[in-house]
Amino acid sequence: MADIIAFDEVWGKPHDPAGRPELTDLAGWIADTPASELQRRQQAAEAAFRQLGITFAVYGEEEAAERIIPFDIVPRIFTAPEWRQLSEGLVQRVEAINAFLTDVYGPQRILKEGIVPAELILANPQFRGFLHGTVPPHGIFAHICGIDLVRTGPTDFFVLEDNARTPSGVSYMLENREAMLRLCPELFQRYPVCPVDRYPDSLRETMQSVAPRRGDMPVCVLLTPGHFNSAFYEHSFLADSMGIELVEAADLEVDDDVVWMRTIEGRVRVDVIYRRIDDDYIDPIAFRPDSLLGVPGLIAAYMAGNVALVNAPGTGIADDKAIYSYMPEIVRFYSGDEAKLPNVETYRCREPQALQYTLDNLEKLVVKLVDGSGGYGMLVGPTATKAQVAEFRAALVAEPHRYIAQPTLALSTVPTLTEAGVAPRHVDFRPFCLTGTHGVTIVPGGLTRVALREGSLVVNSSQGGGTKDSLILADAPMTQSMSGMTQSMGAGLTQAMVGMVQSLGEPR
Amino acid sequence: MLSRTAAHLYWIGRYVERAEFTARLIEATIRLDALSARPAGESAWESALLVAAAESGFVATGEERTPANVGRYLTLSADNPSSIRSCLDGARSNAKSVRTALTRDAWEAINRSWLNLRGMNAAAGPQEWMQLIEALKAETRGFEGAVHRMLRNESHAFIELGAAVERGDNTARLLDVKYHLLLPEGEQVGGLIDRDQWTTILHTVSAVTAYRWLYRDTLRPWLVAELLLTRGEMPRSLAASAHEVVQQLSFIGRITGMQGEADRLARQRQTTLARASIEEIFAGGLHEWLTGYIVENSRIDRAIGAQFRFA
Numbered sequence: 001m002a003d004i005i006a007f008d009e010v011w012g013k014p015h016d017p018a019g020r021p022e023l024t025d026l027a028g029w030i031a032d033t034p035a036s037e038l039q040r041r042q043q044a045a046e047a048a049f050r051q052l053g054i055t056f057a058v059y060g061e062e063e064a065a066e067r068i069i070p071f072d073i074v075p076r077i078f079t080a081p082e083w084r085q086l087s088e089g090l091v092q093r094v095e096a097i098n099a100f101l102t103d104v105y106g107p108q109r110i111l112k113e114g115i116v117p118a119e120l121i122l123a124n125p126q127f128r129g130f131l132h133g134t135v136p137p138h139g140i141f142a143h144i145c146g147i148d149l150v151r152t153g154p155t156d157f158f159v160l161e162d163n164a165r166t167p168s169g170v171s172y173m174l175e176n177r178e179a180m181l182r183l184c185p186e187l188f189q190r191y192p193v194c195p196v197d198r199y200p201d202s203l204r205e206t207m208q209s210v211a212p213r214r215g216d217m218p219v220c221v222l223l224t225p226g227h228f229n230s231a232f233y234e235h236s237f238l239a240d241s242m243g244i245e246l247v248e249a250a251d252l253e254v255d256d257d258v259v260w261m262r263t264i265e266g267r268v269r270v271d272v273i274y275r276r277i278d279d280d281y282i283d284p285i286a287f288r289p290d291s292l293l294g295v296p297g298l299i300a301a302y303m304a305g306n307v308a309l310v311n312a313p314g315t316g317i318a319d320d321k322a323i324y325s326y327m328p329e330i331v332r333f334y335s336g337d338e339a340k341l342p343n344v345e346t347y348r349c350r351e352p353q354a355l356q357y358t359l360d361n362l363e364k365l366v367v368k369l370v371d372g373s374g375g376y377g378m379l380v381g382p383t384a385t386k387a388q389v390a391e392f393r394a395a396l397v398a399e400p401h402r403y404i405a406q407p408t409l410a411l412s413t414v415p416t417l418t419e420a421g422v423a424p425r426h427v428d429f430r431p432f433c434l435t436g437t438h439g440v441t442i443v444p445g446g447l448t449r450v451a452l453r454e455g456s457l458v459v460n461s462s463q464g465g466g467t468k469d470s471l472i473l474a475d476a477p478m479t480q481s482m483s484g485m486t487q488s489m490g491a492g493l494t495q496a497m498v499g500m501v502q503s504l505g506e507p508r
Numbered sequence: 509m510l511s512r513t514a515a516h517l518y519w520i521g522r523y524v525e526r527a528e529f530t531a532r533l534i535e536a537t538i539r540l541d542a543l544s545a546r547p548a549g550e551s552a553w554e555s556a557l558l559v560a561a562a563e564s565g566f567v568a569t570g571e572e573r574t575p576a577n578v579g580r581y582l583t584l585s586a587d588n589p590s591s592i593r594s595c596l597d598g599a600r601s602n603a604k605s606v607r608t609a610l611t612r613d614a615w616e617a618i619n620r621s622w623l624n625l626r627g628m629n630a631a632a633g634p635q636e637w638m639q640l641i642e643a644l645k646a647e648t649r650g651f652e653g654a655v656h657r658m659l660r661n662e663s664h665a666f667i668e669l670g671a672a673v674e675r676g677d678n679t680a681r682l683l684d685v686k687y688h689l690l691l692p693e694g695e696q697v698g699g700l701i702d703r704d705q706w707t708t709i710l711h712t713v714s715a716v717t718a719y720r721w722l723y724r725d726t727l728r729p730w731l732v733a734e735l736l737l738t739r740g741e742m743p744r745s746l747a748a749s750a751h752e753v754v755q756q757l758s759f760i761g762r763i764t765g766m767q768g769e770a771d772r773l774a775r776q777r778q779t780t781l782a783r784a785s786i787e788e789i790f791a792g793g794l795h796e797w798l799t800g801y802i803v804e805n806s807r808i809d810r811a812i813g814a815q816f817r818f819a
Contacts, residue, residue: 227604240608251512262511264662264816265764 006410007153008424009076020154022079025190027415030074035421042073042417045179054175054233069172070466074422075180075187076414076429076448080475083194083444086149086157086431089341091440092331094145094433097164097318099334101141104317105132115333116326124323126316126371128279130286134303136312137212138437143310144203144274145433146170146447149341151412158344158409159327160428164319165311166276169447169467170432171234174199174241176469177445192474196445199432200241203274206436207242210308211271218271221247221261225277225293235276249277254297257304273298274310282313321370321404322348344409350401358405359396362389365405366457367396380457382408411457414468416450426451428459429470444472509662513609515818516602517663520610521670523602524618527595528648529678529712531641533559534582534592536711538634541575543704552708553578558685559712560590576633583637584628592644596622609663613654621647662763669756669812676749677805682712683736684798687729703727709736713744733794734786746801750778753808760816770811777804 007013010027012020019027049068078086103110104121111118121127146167148160177196181188204220211218224235226248239246251261252270260267275282281291286299301307317323323330325346331339347354347365358365362381369377379392396403413424431446448468449459459465533556540552553575557563562581565588571577585591600622603615624643628636658664686709706727710716715735722739723731740747753774761767789797813819 227601227607232604236608245510246608247510248512251510262817264509264511264514264760265766 006413006424006426007151007156008413008415009151009427010415011424013153023077026075026077026187029187029190030415030422035417038073038417038422041183042071045071045073045183048179049175052175052233054171054237070452071176071179072416072425072450072452072466072468073180073183074415074417075184075469075471076427077191077471077473080473082155083472085155086341087442087444089157089339090147090431090433090442092335092337092340093147093159093162093327094142094435094440096327096331096334096339097142097145097162098140098435100330101164101312101315101318102135102139103334105134105141105314110330110333113333115329116323120322120326121317124317124320126314126320128314128317131303131314136210136302137305137308138210140210140435140437141312142315142318143206143210143312143435145435146430147341147433149429149431150344150409151427151429152410153412157341159341160344161321162319162324162327163430164315165278167430167432168231168234168276169430169449170199171237172467173432173443173445173447173470174237176467180469180471187471191471194444194472194474196443199443199445200238202434202441202443203238204242204244205438206434206441207244207272207274207308207310209436209438210310212305212308213271215271219261219268220272220274221245221252221270223247223249223252223273223275223277223282223295225249225281229276231276238274244274249293249295252295252298254295254301257297257301257306259295259298259301259307270307272308272310279313279316282309286313321368322350322401325404344406347405349396349403349405354405355396355400358403359393361405362393364408366408367392367403367405370402370404378458380408383455383457408457414448414450416452416466416468418452418454423454425454426457426459427468446470511817513606514662514666514816515813516606517609517666518670518812518818520599520602520606520618521667521672522674523595523599524648524651525671525674526590526678527592527599527621527644529674530560530582530590530592530595531644531648532712532714533682534579534637535641536708538579538638539711540704540708555685556582559682560588561681562588562590565589579634579637580632583640584625584632592640593625596625606663611654611658614651614658617647617651617654621651660759662760665756665759665763669753669760672749672752672756673805673809673812675744676746676753677802679713679736679744679746679749680798680801680805682709683733684795684802687733687794706732715742715744718742730786730790733789737789738781738784738786747781750774750781754778757812768811768815770808770815773804773808773811777808 005013008015010019010023010030011017017027017031018024046068049071054068100110104127110116111121122129142164144167146163146169148163149157150160151157173196207220208218211220220242221244222235222239222242224232224246226232229235236246245261247261253260253262253267259270259273261270277293280287281293283294283296283298284291285296287294298307298309299313302309302313324343325348327343328339331337347358349355349358358367362379365381367379367381379388381389411426411428414427415422416425418425427448427450429446429448431442434441448470449465450468451457451459452464452466456464537552537556554573557566557578560582566573566578566581569581569587571581581588582591584593586593588594596618599618603610603618607615621644624647625640628640632640655664655667686705706729707716709732710719713736719727719732719735722735722741725731735742736745738747739745740751742748754771757767757771757774761771
């Protein structure tokens, strides 16, 4: 990959150790902080994560059943104008996703007008035909979307992937920030950073807003597959920080299309379920009958309008990789505008011409399974071995409709602590967009994933990727109030501590 | 509180209690084995299996009944649901599911014991077991301390409830097996006794010194039985466990505003125990009485599960 010269978000392109004009402070901090000190802080952060049990499981690796995702101490920064550009695009995209879902599970205008080929939707396993005609409470399908973004230049952002089912990773946004505030407080004095810690509150408000019953206190729960799931930490963390119950399927029962949870005081009616179980496993009656994780009758309760599922079943049709390539048309169709955040150019291998192009250029392209995730079922042409290329060639010829191909992008890099000091590593970015009855809310932040191996473009944690804190800078007016707050808090805290030390020391 | 959360907490209490009991049982058995002449030493391990209700399970493994094999079965075997290892697996797995209902100290004590045990070699012998047991006793004390410092809410009550139910069961089985072995029917009460064997019982429930303080007498089987059955000041006695179960259930009842079958059974048992005299118990047959207690205890366990909708 040495031949791809990527844009570095701090050092720019061409490479300038003094930093891009917007981020000279960060470049200075990186240059002035010795690598050994960065190493020490990074280890302190990782030790804290391990103690908290912020672990994830890698499927198929028995020994490493509980690992932490590597954390990189050098943060990534988005300036206020960059964030404005991004969030406008994100709002537009997420609104389009919800409009699209409302349409395909409703009047299907977009199919009738031939914008998206009907068979691509109707024959797609992610399209749940039996839900056609079911309107979710308050008409919202995808309450939580994680939009994966990549960057190739100062203002060049692309959507790499939409996640409209059960996107994960938001706990890293919150925990990474906690670690950074503790370990690198000086950065927050130099930069006015927007806080991320209101995410749990925003999520709870979003959930409460879509409760089907009108009442003062809708009962919201988070449904987890259980503690063997790779993201269990996140489930318990979110439930805890929202102050809602973390339930497993066995805690819920459906009676006459109403969902109840079993408590020691009797059963309690449930209004909103943030489910972290995929459609396929959520209800053995409606989907896979062999699922032990599911709640029998849950889908019927949803269809009867008695419970809100966050996200609604069937949203997979909106983030399917085969649909992805139509997103620019989908956005235009519903918003009337061009997509503010462009797609990465995509070749649909189901189309003969695109397939031919893909086969002719395999060494240059990234090929993905349309129903793959987590970095599995993916070929990165330029770094792949001959054998891998041959394997994908055969697979493409056999089942072209299962693949899409994209040019290998020169993903932006961010300075990252490596064994050989601070060096550029490729990154992507997943902000989390919440949609409730009050519209779209995006907490200024997100999950930055970094490919720790030199030259690697695969950032998935299952493939050895790490995470970074993503600092979104506030606009100028906020700067003053923020730094004012920091100062007064800092002073008060110091004094109180000095007082304590003194009084403790007195008897001597 | 979710019923499942309550069930997990209850089982954390039970598993930690059982792990510690099994550890003390092994410790006392190693001691007895070392003190007594053959073949008494071997029968020490046999009775340990009976106390741990692991006799049939061990037979099923087909292994020879050597101290090493029995010790390993009680300590490390994954096939034995009452082995220290299985108990710690159970405790940790339950704790992980309700991580946020526990304090960090309580979780860490369980997690550390579990990690210690995982590092243990399968071929380890008494020397290593003793080290493990020492470490485990320290961790369970740490766990009890952490639980003691928890907020007095339902979480705390369900852990203590599970521990109390388990404690009663363990003490009853210990006394039943040992008494039966040591005083076979027809043998004269007060006859020549095996002092080492009786000391073993007291060691297992950490009551050697307590006995001296309360009775100021040499070891007498019926006094040991009285200590473990009816003396409320002895924390591992049946009377103390029965009292604890009633207390914790009433506490939960005050929070939820509901009481049920479990409360009724627990109070009934407490009353029976308060009225019981050791003479009457012996007159009716100690073994029969203890069997009745164990059956009643599991009935209360089931009533708790039903009342709080554990399953």
